[in-house]
Amino acid sequence: MKLVGLSRQIMLAMMAIALGVTLLVILTSYAFYYLWQIYWPDNSLDSSWIPTGPEWIWIIGATLAGLALSILVAINLSRRILVPLNSVAASIRRVAQGDLNARAIAGDRSLGEAAQLADDFNALANQLQRMTEEQAFWNAAIAHELRTPVTILRGRLQGLAEGVFTPSTSQFLSLLTQVEGLTRLIEDLRVVSLVESGHLDLQLRETQLDAEINAVVDMVGDALQSAGQRAILELDARSVYCDPVRIRQALLALLHNVCRYAVAGHVRIQSHVKDGWCELSVEDDGPGMPADLIPYLFTAFRRAQGARSGGSGLGLAVVAAIARAHGGRAACRTAASGGSVFTLTWPIDPVHGLPGPDCGEHG
Incomplete structure (x- = not known):
């Protein structure tokens, strides 16, 4: 399996830790033997500073075992971390393409921050979807509310222009009523929008x-x-x-x-x-x-x-x-x-x- 990106960095970090621990054990062993010979010469151990064959086997085996264990831990940890991160990245790409139903998978919640990132993205996506749906609803509702008075005005004016209706005070008052209705609708929309944006100036x-x-x-x-x-x-x-x-x-x-x-x-x-x-x-x-x-x-x-x-x-x-x-x-x-x-x-x-x-x- 080819590891790239964050998985590879985690694996290399774990391998470096394993090698560092092994090297630390070897160096501290030499320091221990050195101090032993200085302070307890009568109980001196084998004076050879060169590892014997079995010791080499032990050192190499312990090092390889540490590296293998670190690689396994790194692969498992990277998978757990990358599940929510990859899910968030994929969901962001889907949202950018217009799919507002995209949601991230939190995965292993014991990771804390990674799971929280997925949760925060989902909350953001929910809010974005809700706002988009509300905007679409508002656009449709406004169009519906404007259509009726505009249609009436258009029909009456066209009838007056073509001579179907006889110009009279009642006709003009009816047109004025429709215009006043449009004015109220526009003012209501303006008030609601200004309050929502925090820009309605009150004359207190x-x-x-x-x-x-x-x-x-x-x-x-x-x-x-x-x-x-x-x-x-x-x-x-x-x-x-x-x-x-x-x-x-x-x-x-x-x-x-x-x-x-x-x-x-x-x-x-x-x-x-x-x-x-x-x-x-x-x-x-x-x-x-x-x-x-x-x-x-x-x-x-x-x-x-x-x-x-x-x-x-x-x-x-x-x-x-x-x-x-x-x-x-x-x-x-x-x-x-x-x-x-x-x-x-x-x-x-x-x-x-x-x-x-x-x-x-x-x-």
């Missing part, structure tokens, strides 16, 4: 949160009424520190979510400040969220079944992104009444974030 200032909430509720009053919803406000009048534009954006997304998914009834909007934290919550009367869906509610393009109208699937992701940008988090729980309670929690002190689990668990 002292804000009368109750006034901001009232303004948003007035803005969506017609939509709530059309959905059979009636807003009940329980607001803390104290000022808080936040970006009012982003908080309004988050509350607007939550109320639009209620209009699409909740049954007719009451919408309880509450805010309170306690122990340096501000909490804004929106509670509906049902039908509530399935327990298995709650961990994914704030993931982009996740929708519940039974919505009254289509949405971009980005609303709750934007809510979570805005909460994270404020150093807080968004969460959802089932209310005692069976409805859903969505909460935004952020610190009054913008320097400190919310302790406990990472916000990404909800966002």
